[in-house]
Each structure stands twice: as C-alpha cells, then as structure tokens.
Amino acid sequence: MGEQRTETDGRTVIIGAGIGGLAAGHFLEKAGHECRIFERASVPGGRIQALRKGDAVVDVGTQYFHTNYVETLKVLEDVGLRDRLIPIRAPVRMIRHGKGQLVKHTTVRLKMIPLLSNLRIARPVITALRNLKRIDPYFNSPLPEFEDVELSEYILDKCDREVLEFFVRPIVIAFNQSEPEGESLAHFMRMMKQYLTASDTCLPTGMHSFPEALASTLPVVYDAEAREIVVDRGRVTGVKMRIGEEEETIPADRVVCATPLKEIAPLLPGLSSEEKSVIDEYTYSKMALVVFFMKQRIPDDFWAWVFSRTEGFRAAYTSDALFKCREMIPSGKSVLQVWYVGEAGEELVDEDEDRLVALAQQEMKQLLPDFDDQVESVEVVRQQTGMSRYPVGIYPRLRGFLEGMKRYTGLHLVGDFYGHSTLETVVRSARRTTDSILDGKRTQ
Ligand SMILES: Cc1cc2nc3c(=O)[nH]c(=O)nc-3n(C[C@H](O)[C@H](O)[C@H](O)COP(=O)(O)OP(=O)(O)OC[C@H]3O[C@@H](n4cnc5c(N)ncnc54)[C@H](O)[C@@H]3O)c2cc1C
Known part of the structure; x- marks a missing residue:
C-alpha cells in the first residue's frame, strides 16, 4: 500500500500491534513512509480480543465503536469495514431490591432512585453544561478546577448516596471499569461528553476483525518483545528486542511506542523518580x-x-x-x-x-x-491491563511526563493516556504522532 516510498525519512520501529501501533503503521504506510511493527503476542489487537467457540464470536475486550468517532471511522473505511457496522440499541436492566428496572436511552427519570435524587442530578449536569465547550475527551484542554476533585466526594456533596450508588457507580464501572472513589471528576466529565453524544x-464479525484487517496490510513481526529503547546522547538509535528465542538490536531513527503507559518504564533508560511514579499511579x-x-x-x-x-x-x-x-x-x-x-x-x-x-x-x-x-x-x-484510570491529581503530572518525554529525540508515544480509554483516543494519538513524523516535527 502507499504511493511513494520516502527512504530518506529513516527507519521507524513501532512497538505494539494494538490499535494504536496498527493505526500509526497504517497512517505512515499510506503516506509512503516505511515502518516495522513488533508485537509481543502472537496475534494483533491488544485489548481488542475475541473468544471463538464453534461458529460463535464473542467480544471479550473492546465492545463497540461510538458513532461520534471520527479518525477511527476513517480507518474503518480504509480497510473496507465501515459499511459493516451495525447499531446496538437494546436497553439496560438495573437491579434494585431484587427487581429489574429497565433503563432505555430515552429514559428521563431513573425509577430505581427517589424523585428527589433524580432532581439532585440536575446540579452537576448544569455545571457540566456550563463547561461543555471546554470539556475535551482527548486531553487537549486542561480543566484545572475539576482535575483535583474526587468524583465520589463531589457526588455526595452535590447529590446524595442514591445517585452515587445507582447512577454514577454503574456508569463508571461499565464505561471505565473503575470506581468513583479516587477517580478525578475531570475524567468523568470527559468520559460523559464522549458517551452522551453518541450511540x-x-x-x-467481531471487533477483532478491525485490527486483523489492518495487520494484514502491514509488516508486523509477532512474538517480538521490545526490551529496551537504545538512546545515545538523547537520540533514539534502536530497540533491543527478543524475537522468538533470539536477542537482537533493531536499528531505528525513530521509535513509536504504542504500549500501555505501564509498559514504558522498563523500556526507557534515565527516567526520573517522578516519571516512574506517574507511571505507577496512572493505573489500569x-x-x-x-x-x-x-x-x-x-x-x-x-x-x-x-x-x-x-x-x-x-x-x-x-x-x-x-x-x-x-x-x-x-x-x-x-x-x-x-x-x-x-x-x-x-x-x-x-x-x-x-x-x-x-x-x-x-x-x-x-x-x-x-x-x-x-x-x-x-x-x-x-x-491484567484493562481501561486507563485517572486518579485525582494525575492530569498535571501526566502532562509533565509527556512534556519530559520530548527530551528523547526520535521517541513518540501513542496510547489511550491522551484521554479516556477508547479506540478514538488511541487512533487520534496515532494520527497526531504520525502527522508530526511526516511533517518532520516533534509534537508528543
Ligand atoms: C474490557 C474492555 C472494554 C473496552 N471497551 C471499549 C469500547 O467499547 N470502545 C472503545 O472505543 N474502547 C474500549 N476499550 C478501550 C480500548 O480497548 C483501548 O483503549 C485500546 O484498545 C488501546 O489500544 P492500544 O493500542 O493503545 O493498547 P493495547 O491494545 O494494550 O495494545 C498494546 C500492544 O502492545 C503490545 N506490547 C506491550 N508491551 C510490548 C513490548 N515490550 N514489546 C512488544 N509489544 C508490546 C501488547 O501485547 C499489545 O498488543 C475497552 C477496553 C477494555 C479493556
């Protein structure tokens, strides 16, 4: 694929064949820029996983594409899958006092919580609506007044325990697989903006057919684990790899690291203790x-x-x-x-x-x-690595971490740490990274 190869652009190695690494490879190859992708596992997809039994395919990782995705839908189009998307519209049933309560997308009042609690939800909703324009799911604009506020404390203060247990907790668990305790309010607002404006x-054929289709067009080496990114005087020069049984150093002028954040620490020499602690605290x-x-x-x-x-x-x-x-x-x-x-x-x-x-x-x-x-x-x-979590106070530190990574010339990061754990977050970060490579610029 791609029109013209630009050999002078140097050697690009991508670590990880999750959707981030594959999208980065796709954008580069489409622009005629060669790359090689190294994946530790024997299949592509990372957190997009399928369980196959007989003729049944069950998504056991990523479940759906939202209709407000932009970059992801374009990539689906490129691999001929966009027309095959089908909508999911079934309602959800909440259990309270052993009884099921149906919640449809059109539900105006949550019947499993008292009327007063329903009314109390209006207060945080008004705050969110007032800030709607500033809330960016993809990490671009800071929300300083909400970043250091803990979600559960905020809901108990502005609403009540009913709202926390029967409205906010199910949402946080289902959409983010985390609990409101310890989670940043800013993260919740970003997540809700992304979900509430989409179906x-x-x-x-299973969500996994997306990474499979991408990988089939790209040079992916499987069972290949990056062990260390080699840096000489601040410049990336290669990656020490284990490929099958062999240890090998692959020369590279730039490395796109498309792994979860926690996988980056062992790969990079010279991280400060603050940088290591950001990686530890930004959990999955x-x-x-x-x-x-x-x-x-x-x-x-x-x-x-x-x-x-x-x-x-x-x-x-x-x-x-x-x-x-x-x-x-x-x-x-x-x-x-x-x-x-x-x-x-x-x-x-x-x-x-x-x-x-x-x-x-x-x-x-x-x-x-x-x-x-x-x-x-x-x-x-x-x-073991599910959806990313944003504990209170992590946003400014994460920004500092990403800024600090710019000291490694030739290193680029791609992942869902640029916003809520979704395919669109990752594909957008792949797009931004590859644009900067193709422009010869460096913006992390
Ligand atoms: C249960 C679940 C449900 C989800 N549901 C949705 C959803 O419905 N919609 C949505 O948009 N998003 C959803 N997400 C989020 C989405 O799956 C992730 O944000 C996205 O898949 C992350 O892609 P990635 O490429 O950044 O990382 P990953 O998918 O984690 O890929 C990273 C890859 O790097 C490889 N790797 C790591 N370290 C190394 C190394 N040292 N050397 C070589 N390879 C390495 C890994 O093996 C992996 O394949 C869900 C996530 C989970 C866990």
Missing part, C-alpha cells in the same frame, strides 16, 4: 470475565443487567452477547458474560478458575433460578 455500533483496571454459553436463548430482550454493590453482587454487570449482536451467534443461543471489574476485578483477576465460575453461577442463579441447568459450557477470560 453504539459493533462489527458482526483489571478484569475477570466468566462467559457462559447457554443451551438456549434467554427469553428477555435486553442488553445488560447492571448490578450494584448494595444488592450484594460482586459482578458489576452481565451482558448477553446474543442481544448485543445476533449475527455473531448464529446458533441463536444466549452467551452470558459476567463481568468482574472495578474493585471486584482487582480482587478476582487471579482467582482460581473453579471458584470464579462457582461465584458467577451463584450470582446468576439469583436472576435466573434454573441457570445451572441451562449452561452448556463456560470459559474464563482475564485481563
């Missing part, structure tokens, strides 16, 4: 997911049950892959995904498989009494 779509959620393949369709036409800690569930929510996208499950049988994320994800990510399945079964039985008899088979998926 969801997905690919019937952990997740344990129990996937039940059912003997038949669960006769309830909704997208997800959302639980609450006050109901005694440890699972944050359960979704039915069949209702998300029927085309992905040709058998027409339900595939129930029980998600342990947020606090439960931290606690259960390394839990023994049998105990995890037993817990999920016991929780599902509270919703479907004959659940055990309906299960055909079960799989467990774990993820």
Whole structure:
C-alpha cells in the first residue's frame, strides 16, 4: 500500500500491534513512509480480543465503536469495514431490591432512585453544561478546577448516596471499569461528553476483525518483545528486542511506542523518580470475565443487567452477547458474560478458575433460578491491563511526563493516556504522532 516510498525519512520501529501501533503503521504506510511493527503476542489487537467457540464470536475486550468517532471511522473505511457496522440499541436492566428496572436511552427519570435524587442530578449536569465547550475527551484542554476533585466526594456533596450508588457507580464501572472513589471528576466529565453524544455500533464479525484487517496490510513481526529503547546522547538509535528465542538490536531513527503507559518504564533508560511514579499511579483496571454459553436463548430482550454493590453482587454487570449482536451467534443461543471489574476485578483477576465460575453461577442463579441447568459450557477470560484510570491529581503530572518525554529525540508515544480509554483516543494519538513524523516535527 502507499504511493511513494520516502527512504530518506529513516527507519521507524513501532512497538505494539494494538490499535494504536496498527493505526500509526497504517497512517505512515499510506503516506509512503516505511515502518516495522513488533508485537509481543502472537496475534494483533491488544485489548481488542475475541473468544471463538464453534461458529460463535464473542467480544471479550473492546465492545463497540461510538458513532461520534471520527479518525477511527476513517480507518474503518480504509480497510473496507465501515459499511459493516451495525447499531446496538437494546436497553439496560438495573437491579434494585431484587427487581429489574429497565433503563432505555430515552429514559428521563431513573425509577430505581427517589424523585428527589433524580432532581439532585440536575446540579452537576448544569455545571457540566456550563463547561461543555471546554470539556475535551482527548486531553487537549486542561480543566484545572475539576482535575483535583474526587468524583465520589463531589457526588455526595452535590447529590446524595442514591445517585452515587445507582447512577454514577454503574456508569463508571461499565464505561471505565473503575470506581468513583479516587477517580478525578475531570475524567468523568470527559468520559460523559464522549458517551452522551453518541450511540453504539459493533462489527458482526467481531471487533477483532478491525485490527486483523489492518495487520494484514502491514509488516508486523509477532512474538517480538521490545526490551529496551537504545538512546545515545538523547537520540533514539534502536530497540533491543527478543524475537522468538533470539536477542537482537533493531536499528531505528525513530521509535513509536504504542504500549500501555505501564509498559514504558522498563523500556526507557534515565527516567526520573517522578516519571516512574506517574507511571505507577496512572493505573489500569483489571478484569475477570466468566462467559457462559447457554443451551438456549434467554427469553428477555435486553442488553445488560447492571448490578450494584448494595444488592450484594460482586459482578458489576452481565451482558448477553446474543442481544448485543445476533449475527455473531448464529446458533441463536444466549452467551452470558459476567463481568468482574472495578474493585471486584482487582480482587478476582487471579482467582482460581473453579471458584470464579462457582461465584458467577451463584450470582446468576439469583436472576435466573434454573441457570445451572441451562449452561452448556463456560470459559474464563482475564485481563491484567484493562481501561486507563485517572486518579485525582494525575492530569498535571501526566502532562509533565509527556512534556519530559520530548527530551528523547526520535521517541513518540501513542496510547489511550491522551484521554479516556477508547479506540478514538488511541487512533487520534496515532494520527497526531504520525502527522508530526511526516511533517518532520516533534509534537508528543
Ligand atoms: C474490557 C474492555 C472494554 C473496552 N471497551 C471499549 C469500547 O467499547 N470502545 C472503545 O472505543 N474502547 C474500549 N476499550 C478501550 C480500548 O480497548 C483501548 O483503549 C485500546 O484498545 C488501546 O489500544 P492500544 O493500542 O493503545 O493498547 P493495547 O491494545 O494494550 O495494545 C498494546 C500492544 O502492545 C503490545 N506490547 C506491550 N508491551 C510490548 C513490548 N515490550 N514489546 C512488544 N509489544 C508490546 C501488547 O501485547 C499489545 O498488543 C475497552 C477496553 C477494555 C479493556
């Protein structure tokens, strides 16, 4: 692909074949600039993962594309997938006092919380609306007055515990896999702006077909782990790699590091203690997911049950892959995904498989009494690096970190640390990075 090769531009190495590294490779190759991508795993996609069983494809990482994505949709178009997106419109069911309460996109009043609590939601909404223009999901404009405010304290102050437990917590858990405690209010505002101005779509062949399509057009080397970025007098000169069983140094004039932030520390020599502590504190959620393949369709036409800690569930929510996208499950049988994320994800990510399945079964039985008899088979998926989290106070420090990285000539970072954990954040950062490479400039 690409029109004209520009060999004089030097050698570009990309670390990571998640959507960030692949999008960067795609933009560079499209402009005729050669690159090589090195990926530690044996498949592309990173956090975009699929579970395949018989003819069923289940998304077990990234779930959907939002309709307000811009750069991502253009890349989907380039690889011929944009026309295949299908909308997801099913409602969500919230559990309170053991009863399910349907929440549709058009719901005006949340019936699981009292009327007064519904009215109290108006106060933070008005603050958000007043600042709407300044709220940028992609990290471009600072929001200093909200960055050091803790989300749960803010909601308890402006609203009440009902709003925290039955409105804000389910949103933060479902959209960010974290808990309101410790999370920055600015991050919540950025995330809500991104979600509330869009609806969801997905690919019937699975979200994973997006990185697969991109990778098939690019020079990706698998089972290739970057061990160290070699820097000589402030300039990047190569990457020490393990490729299969071999150790090798790949010469490079520039390196695009498209890994989660926590993977960068071991790669870069000469990080300050402040830089290391930013990497440590900018954490990622952990997740344990129990996937039940059912003997038949669960006769309830909704997208997800959302639980609450006050109901005694440890699972944050359960979704039915069949209702998300029927085309992905040709058998027409339900595939129930029980998600342990947020606090439960931290606690259960390394839990023994049998105990995890037993817990999920016991929780599902509270919703479907004959659940055990309906299960055909079960799989467990774990993820140590889930969605990025923005603890209070991290924004200015993260900006300082990214500014500091400019001292390494030839180093470029791509990732979802430029905003909320979404494909669009990552693809935009890939676009910005590759534009700066192609312009011969350096803007991180
Ligand atoms: C459960 C879940 C659900 C999500 N849902 C959505 C959603 O619905 N919509 C949405 O837009 N976003 C969603 N996201 C977020 C989205 O998946 C991520 O923001 C995005 O995939 C991150 O892409 P990335 O390329 O930056 O990182 P990654 O996908 O993490 O890719 C990084 C790659 O680098 C490789 N790597 C790391 N270190 C090295 C090394 N030293 N050498 C070589 N290779 C290395 C890794 O193996 C990996 O393949 C979700 C995330 C999770 C976890």
